[in-house]
Amino acid sequence: MLDERARRLLKTLIERYIADGLPVGSRALSRFSGLDLSAATVRNVMADLEDNGLIASPHTSAGRVPTSRGYRFFVDSLLTVEPLEKEKIDAIEGQLLLSQPRQLISNASLLLSGLSRFAGIVMTPRRRVPKIRQIEFVSLSEKRILLILVTSDGDVQNRLLFPGRSYTPSELVTATNYLNQHFIGGDFEHIRSRVQEEVQRLRGDLQSLMAAALAAGDEAMKGSDERYIISGERNLLEVEEFSSNMKRLRELFDLFEQRTSLMQLLDLSHRADGVQIFIGGESGLAPLDECSVVTAPYEVDGQVVGSVGVIGPTRMAYERVIPIVDITAKLLSSALSYQANS
Numbered sequence: 426m427l428d429e430r431a432r433r434l435l436k437t438l439i440e441r442y443i444a445d446g447l448p449v450g451s452r453a454l455s456r457f458s459g460l461d462l463s464a465a466t467v468r469n470v471m472a473d474l475e476d477n478g479l480i481a482s483p484h485t486s487a488g489r490v491p492t493s494r495g496y497r498f499f500v501d502s503l504l505t506v507e508p509l510e511k512e513k514i515d516a517i518e519g520q521l522l523l524s525q526p527r528q529l530i531s532n533a534s535l536l537l538s539g540l541s542r543f544a545g546i547v548m549t550p551r552r553r554v555p556k557i558r559q560i561e562f563v564s565l566s567e568k569r570i571l572l573i574l575v576t577s578d579g580d581v582q583n584r585l586l587f588p589g590r591s592y593t594p595s596e597l598v599t600a601t602n603y604l605n606q607h608f609i610g611g612d613f614e615h616i617r618s619r620v621q622e623e624v625q626r627l628r629g630d631l632q633s634l635m636a637a638a639l640a641a642g643d644e645a646m647k648g649s650d651e652r653y654i655i656s657g658e659r660n661l662l663e664v665e666e667f668s669s670n671m672k673r674l675r676e677l678f679d680l681f682e683q684r685t686s687l688m689q690l691l692d693l694s695h696r697a698d699g700v701q702i703f704i705g706g707e708s709g710l711a712p713l714d715e716c717s718v719v720t721a722p723y724e725v726d727g728q729v730v731g732s733v734g735v736i737g738p739t740r741m742a743y744e745r746v747i748p749i750v751d752i753t754a755k756l757l758s759s760a761l762s763y764q765a766n767s
Contacts, residue, residue, distance in 0.1 A: 427477075427498075434458055434470050435479060436503040439491045443740050446665060448488025493705030496717070496739055500702055509748045513540070517753060521760040525579040526550075529764070531654055533733055533757045538657025540749045543664075543737030544681075546655045547757075548691040550730035560604045562586075562597040562638070570597065572638050586637045600634055652688050655681055666715055666738045676712035686710050694720035694732045700751050705739055715739060719746050721754035725761045733757060 427435065437458040438449045451467040462470075471489055474480045479495035482488070491499065517540075520532050530547050537545025556577035563571040570586040592600075658681055661667050667674045680687055690708055694701045703718040713736075720734035733754045735746050 427474075430460065430462070431470050431474060432503060433460060434467065435474055435495065436499065438471075438474075438480060438489060439495060439499045439503075442490055443742055446740060448483055448490050450488040453488075491739075493707070493739060496704045496743075497707075500704070500743055504743055504747075506744050506747050509752050514752055514756075518756050521756050523760075526761060526764060527580055529757065529760050530731075531656075533753055534654045534656040537733060537735050537749065537753055538660060540753075541735040541737060541741075541746050542657075543660050543735050543741065543746075544655055544657045546653055546687075546691070546734045546736060548653045548688070548695060548731040548733070550725065556610055558609065560601060560609070560638075562592075562601050562634070564592065564594060564597055567591045570634075586634070588634050588637050590633070592634060596634075600638075604638075652684065653691060661737070664738050666740065670715075673712070673715060677716070680710060680712040690718065691720065691732050691734065694718075694734065695722055695729060697722060697732075700747055702743070702747070717741055717743075719743070719750045721750050723754040723761070724758040725765055727762075730761075 434454055437454055441449045441453060441457060451464045451471060454467050454471070455462055455464055458467075471480065474495070475482065475489065478492055479498055480489040481492050483490060517536055520536055521529055523529055523532065530549055534545045534547045537547070539545075557574060558577050559573070559575040561573040563573065565571055565585075568587060568591050570588060570592065572584045572586050574582040574584075576582070658678065661674070661677065667677065687710070690703065690710060690713075697720070700719065700721045703713070703720075705717070706714050708716070708718055715738060716736055717739045718734055718736050719741075720732050722729045722732045724730060733750060735741075735750055737746070
């Protein structure tokens with residue numbers, strides 16, 4: 426437990442460090458805290474805060490910096506979060522009015538990144554296997570064909586095919602009509618198994634085209650099921666704490682590529698009630714030891730289906746990032762629920 430004086434000084438120290446990125450000395454604390462305290466008294470309180478593991482003294486400075494434990498105390502007990510201005514809320518809402526769920530989620534990730542100036546991340550809903558609504562072959566050149574797959578949830582997947590021979594427009598129309606006549610309304614697993622059974626009964630000149638379409642369609646359906654979308658990773662290159670430590674930066678980008686470990690963290694926030702904050706080592710992931718992750722779950726028709734978040738340094742403006750994540754989760758919930766019922 427900290428008395429009011431210690432709380433005030435800790436809050437001031439963390440706010441100054443977040444603003445300037447420089448260790449905070451007793452003189453600065455005395456000036457900015459608004460407390461009428463001598464420098465000696467401030468130094469004594471700082472020593473107590475350091476003993477409690479809330480601040481630390483870098484070797485190169487007489488000032489102090491917050492520890493992860495200090496940030497945690499600050500977020501839980503000292504932080505006052507101001508609601509976002511109506512103009513910003515309207516701007517976010519305006520970017521979340523598209524009809525396709527995939528585009529909504531991608532836009533949410535971009536918004537989180539742009540507003541926070543860090544990395545924005547959105548865990549996508551666990552997808553139901555989509556139904557195929559339309560299949561089309563389009564000739565691009567003598568031996569290049571574009572396969573277009575349109576799914577029931579509005580996704581459009583395009584894949585280039587390079588068959589072993591050229592096909593006439595009438596042959597492509599025949600193949601398109603065959604697939605649309607026999608397989609529309611089924612999921613891709615269903616289409617693949619049936620076409621594989623029937624491909625031997627097709628004319629030989631269509632067998633290779635169908636086989637190529639199956640392989641490309643399978644890849645397209647798998648590729649559309651990313652478990653999260655991340656935007657603005659390059660923003661982290663501008664963060665001083667990371668740009669001066671290339672080893673840590675590489676580990677962080679490796680984490681983004683591997684996805685599995687980060688998914689486990691997002692799964693935790695998926696099950697949380699409201700905004701959740703992982704500071705430093707609380708994430709359990711070594712590459713995030715100097716990061717904070719602010720997350721919030723989002724819903725479709727009252728059921729939690731994913732989470733949104735911001736990944737940045739522990740020295741982030743929490744009072745600004747928390748409402749950005751919170752309102753983005755709520756507006757994404759509204760947009761997806763509206764789309765699902767329209």
